[in-house]
Amino acid sequence: MAILYDNSKKIFTLQTQDSTYQFCISQFGYLLHLYYGRKMEYGDASGLIHTGDHGFCPCPNEAKDDRTFSLDFLPQEYPSLGNGDYRTPCLAVSYPNGSSACDLRYVSHRIFSGKPALNGLPALYCNEGSCETLEIILQDSSEPIEVHLFYSVFETQNAISRSCSVVNKTRHAVFLDSVLSCCMDFYGDHYDFMTFYGRHAMERSVERRRLTHGKTVVDSVRGASSHQQNPFVILCEPNADEDKGECYGISLLYSGNFAACAEVDQFDQTRFTMGINPNLFRWKLAPGESFQAPETVLSYSPEGLGMLSGQFHTLFRNNLCRGCYKDRRRPVLINNWEATYFDFNEDKLVRIAEEASKAGIELLVMDDGWFGSRNNDCTSLGDWTVNRKKLPNGLDGLCRKINGLGMKLGIWFEPEMVSENSELYRKHGEWCLRIPGRPNQRGRSQFVLDFSRSDVVDYLFNSISEVLHSANIEYVKWDMNRHLTQAWSAGVPAEREGEVYHRYVLGVYNLLERLLKAFPNILFEGCAGGGGRFDAGMLYYTPQIWCSDNTDAIDRLEIQYGTSFAYPACSMGSHVSACPNHQTGRSVPLKTRGIVAMSGAFGFELDLEKLNAGEKEEIASLVKQYKKYYKLIGRGNYYRLTDPHGCVSAWQFASADRKEALVNIVVTRARANAIPPVLKLEGLDEAKSYRIVCDDLEFKDYYKDCSGSALMNAGLRIPNLYGDYPSLQIHLLAEDDQ
Incomplete structure (x- = not known):
């Protein structure tokens, strides 16, 4: 069994192939963390728990005059605010009387085979008989607020998923000011913190720093996981490298505002927490309602960063990605964006496809500019109707010509946005996120649609479905080209405005899930200005994500290197583009551009008509190479042999x-x-x-x-x-x- 409970010692032990995770129920009903690390076949780590009299460390009421038990220094599984632990809490609740203390104690637990899905949220899934789940119910000692903790053990993948839900069993509404998804307490402070920072067109650069006293936080309040930080982090020993040292990876399956905090306390202990960012979050929980927090995935490697990455790659390929392309080779594509930008028509696209088909390319992706009167980025978002001036025969006419060449047709959408100059905005301006009485802010000359509203999501499902039903579309690129500001919704009362950021993400997931069910044979690729939402949450819906708008092969070495610490190569959309490169002006040999790009979901982003015969022949050779080696690239084990910053x-x-x-x-x-x-x-x-x-x-x-x-x-x-x-x-x- 992967999950064991020792009733005499009140100890839970979670076993994977190479790791052990252990915690216990204390004498006062608190869940205390004991150990997470190299596998222990027998025994327990309860002897590591320290009790002692430390100044300014309050004790529970039941301890009476015993000053040696304080939550201020004890390692916990799910700490809460206001009960004597001054470190970062997971749960913060505000009650009608203005108080905010919450004191969570053990009530019951159950162990069962399999793993439940999360309502409206992405989550890992079990293959038949491949995992076990532990559910623990905690309850506040004074108010009937319950927290349900779920631990699912993926034994052979060396991974544990954690999630939690909060249930209001009182007779009055409460407000949740913070509901983080997990906490891990460590006994020492000897850890490096690896994070993945960046900016648009330069995402997921690796940063490694030694933890010091206080809090080290990486987060996003942009409404998306963001280009700037990624909801995946690593804690590791200072000597850890690709082949040695203990490493802990933590991934949040969520695509919105998040916070990951590593805190070294006064006693040189380390607490790590992760979940929805408490900033810009406040959730009203009515009597009888529950709130589901996103899932986190934990993985431990006793043998370095390479082993840790391999565990995440296998897990995400097999237990996160879904759909008909989960295990299939993705078609080699050519995207017209850098070849034409907005300046294209049916004849131009067909000529690109004719050249591409000769090289063995299998899919033409028609990018931005096919709808409304979209000749620049200042108009028509939201008006998902075909521009007949560019496509006189409609999507179906274009599709028939592309299919006639033996190729598939794909199409670009940016569903979450609306142009001020659009029929949709003129008809439904209230469907935007905007604060009454304040001038609305633009980003890329567009506004953000309010995905917290069901009528907005319904409109988009219907309008996008109509497009996809109109022709044999086999690929969709889902883009998002600005972050959220002034996130106020006309669809909720003032006391619920703190829910809008999270409800927005739930709306995005809802639309994606509905489209996936309606069009199960379409390959969806995620995109947010490139890699601005490259996270495990999106991989649940889109098995590949455009890695970056930066197609420069040398920059891509660094971008794909950082991405590889958590995400498998098959999930990284990567294209060969023209030189000099559109983003950097750099010129790189075609062979090198091909080798870099084929280490992902392979494609091209250039005008084949402008290439000479030798270059076209070389492109055909690259396509053959990718197809020949795809099983290695898409399903093989990946190893970082060098750091890309060297020679x-x-x-x-x-x-x-x-x-x-x-x-x-x-x-x-x-x-x-x-x-x-x-x-x-x-x-x-x-x-x-x-x-x-x-x-x-x-x-x-x-x-x-x-x-x-x-x-x-x-x-x-x-x-x-x-x-x-x-x-x-x-x-x-x-x-x-x-």
């Missing part, structure tokens, strides 16, 4: 059976008179000999074959590569599988 960026895919691997190398800074670097490979079988294949003539003189043991322990020396951003792709195949 060489290298990464590897290896099959689970260790019989095949693909090594990718990009030189970001060529050096004169340099000794060629050595790379130690990963994921091979030490006992096997591997045939090494590479199209680089100089490399062929280095190796023909080598043992897995030599390649992983001694390494593989690559030749010096010269020029601007040269690259290599090396294929390894075990000799007995030739």
